[in-house]
Amino acid sequence: MITFKDVSKTFTIGKREVHAVRNVNLTIEEGEIFGIIGFSGAGKSTLLRLVNVLENPTAGAVEVQGVDLASLRPTEVRKVRRRIGMIFQNFNLLTSRTVAGNVAYPLKLAKMPRAKIKERVEELLRFVGLSDKAKDYPEQLSGGQKQRVGIARALATSPDILICDEATSALDPDTTGEILRLLKKVNKEFGITILLITHEMHVIQSICDKVAVMEDGEVIESGGVFDTFTSPAHQTTKRFIRSVQQDLPSPSLLDEWRQKGGKQLYRIIFKGEVASDPVLSRVTRKHDIDVNIVYGSVQEIQAKFYGNLLVSFDGDVGKTANAVEELNEIVQIEEVDVTWA
Ligand SMILES: Nc1ncnc2c1ncn2[C@@H]1O[C@H](COP(=O)(O)OP(=O)(O)OP(=O)(O)O)[C@@H](O)[C@H]1O
Numbered sequence: 417m418i419t420f421k422d423v424s425k426t427f428t429i430g431k432r433e434v435h436a437v438r439n440v441n442l443t444i445e446e447g448e449i450f451g452i453i454g455f456s457g458a459g460k461s462t463l464l465r466l467v468n469v470l471e472n473p474t475a476g477a478v479e480v481q482g483v484d485l486a487s488l489r490p491t492e493v494r495k496v497r498r499r500i501g502m503i504f505q506n507f508n509l510l511t512s513r514t515v516a517g518n519v520a521y522p523l524k525l526a527k528m529p530r531a532k533i534k535e536r537v538e539e540l541l542r543f544v545g546l547s548d549k550a551k552d553y554p555e556q557l558s559g560g561q562k563q564r565v566g567i568a569r570a571l572a573t574s575p576d577i578l579i580c581d582e583a584t585s586a587l588d589p590d591t592t593g594e595i596l597r598l599l600k601k602v603n604k605e606f607g608i609t610i611l612l613i614t615h616e617m618h619v620i621q622s623i624c625d626k627v628a629v630m631e632d633g634e635v636i637e638s639g640g641v642f643d644t645f646t647s648p649a650h651q652t653t654k655r656f657i658r659s660v661q662q663d664l665p666s667p668s669l670l671d672e673w674r675q676k677g678g679k680q681l682y683r684i685i686f687k688g689e690v691a692s693d694p695v696l697s698r699v700t701r702k703h704d705i706d707v708n709i710v711y712g713s714v715q716e717i718q719a720k721f722y723g724n725l726l727v728s729f730d731g732d733v734g735k736t737a738n739a740v741e742e743l744n745e746i747v748q749i750e751e752v753d754v755t756w757a
Pocket residue numbers: 427428429434435436454455456457458459460461462463615
C-alpha cells in the first residue's frame with residue numbers, strides 16, 4: 417500500500433518557489449492499478465519521484481507499506497527501491513547490452529548467482545513474449561518490443577510495485593494496446609500494484625481500477641474509474657473524458673438533423689446493468705409516442721457498460737413530457753443544447 421499524507425513538494429529556484437505537489441492525500445491499495453492523469457506540469461512525475469525516494473516531500477509523508485520513506489537510512493532506501501520496478505516513456509535500455517543483458521542487469525546488481533540469472537531471464541523473456549530476441553540489441557527492436565524488455569527488466573527482482581512513467585506515450589495505438597494488456601497480465605498473475613502516470617485518458621479507461629486527476633500540483637478528483645468516467649465532477653476531468661468519448665454526432669450529421677426539422681434532443685445515459693434493459697421502448701410505448709435514435713455509443717469501462725444515446729421524440733407535447741419524467745426515474749436523461757455545435 418502506498419499512502420500520500422498531506423504531501424507537498426516545493427522547488428526553490430533562486431527566489432522563485434514552484435509548488436509542484438500540493439497537499440496530496442491518496443491511498444493506493446495493494447494489487448490495484450492506479451492511474452494519475454494530468455496535463456503537462458500538473459505534478460505527476462514529482463509524485464512518482466516521491467514514491468521511489470528520488471525526492472523527499474517538503475511537507476507531509478509518503479508511506480510504502482506503512483513505512484514513512486523520509487525516516488529511512490540510505491541502505492533501507494535501497495531496499496525499498498528494490499521492491500519497486502519502473503518503466504519509462506523512452507524505455508531507458510542499455511544500448512550496449514543485449515535484451516538478455518538488460519534484463520539480467522538488476523539481477524547482477526542484486527548479486528544473484530549466474531545460473532539463477534540465466535534461468536530467471538529466460539522465464540521473464542518468455543513472460544513478455546521475447547524469447548526469440550534474447551541476443552538482439554535494443555536498436556534492433558521496435559518500440560513495443562523495447563517496452564517489453566523494460567517490463568521484463570522491471571520485474572526481474574520480483575517487485576511489489578511497478579511504476580509506469582508515461583510507458584505507452586511513445587507508442588502507436590495498436591502497440592499501446594499490447595503493452596496495456598501485458599501490464600494487466602503483470603497485475604493479475606503476480607498481484608503487483610501498478611502506479612502509472614499518463615496524459616492519455618484511454619490508458620486510464622483501458623486498465624486502471626482507480627484514477628486521480630491532477631492540476632497545478634493538486635489532486636482535484638479521485639475515485640473508481642467507472643464512477644469518475646460516468647459522473648465527473650471537475651471541468652478538467654470532463655475535458656479528459658471528452659478526449660475518449662464522442663458524445664455528439666459530427667457537425668455534418670447535426671446539420672442534416674437540423675435540416676430535417678431538428679426536434680429537441682435528449683441525452684440518455686445508461687450505466688451498468690440498465691444498459692441492456694429495453695427501458696426506452698417500454699416507456700415510449702406506454703406513453704404512445706415514438707422515439708428516434710439520432711446518435712449513440714456504448715463503451716465498456718471496468719467490465720461495465722456505459723451507454724450514451726441521443727434521441728428525439730415524436731408525439732403529443734404533454735405525453736412526451738410524461739415519458740421524459742418517467743425515464744428520468746430509471747435512467748439519467750437531459751436536454752441537449754446543440755446550438756453551439
Ligand atoms: N527539479 C525541479 N526543479 C524545479 N522545478 C521542478 C523540478 N521538477 C519539477 N518541477 C516543476 O514542478 C512542476 C510539476 O512538474 P512535473 O514534472 O511533476 O509535472 P508533470 O505533470 O509530470 O508534467 P510532464 O507531463 O510534462 O512531465 C512543473 O512546474 C515543473 O517545472
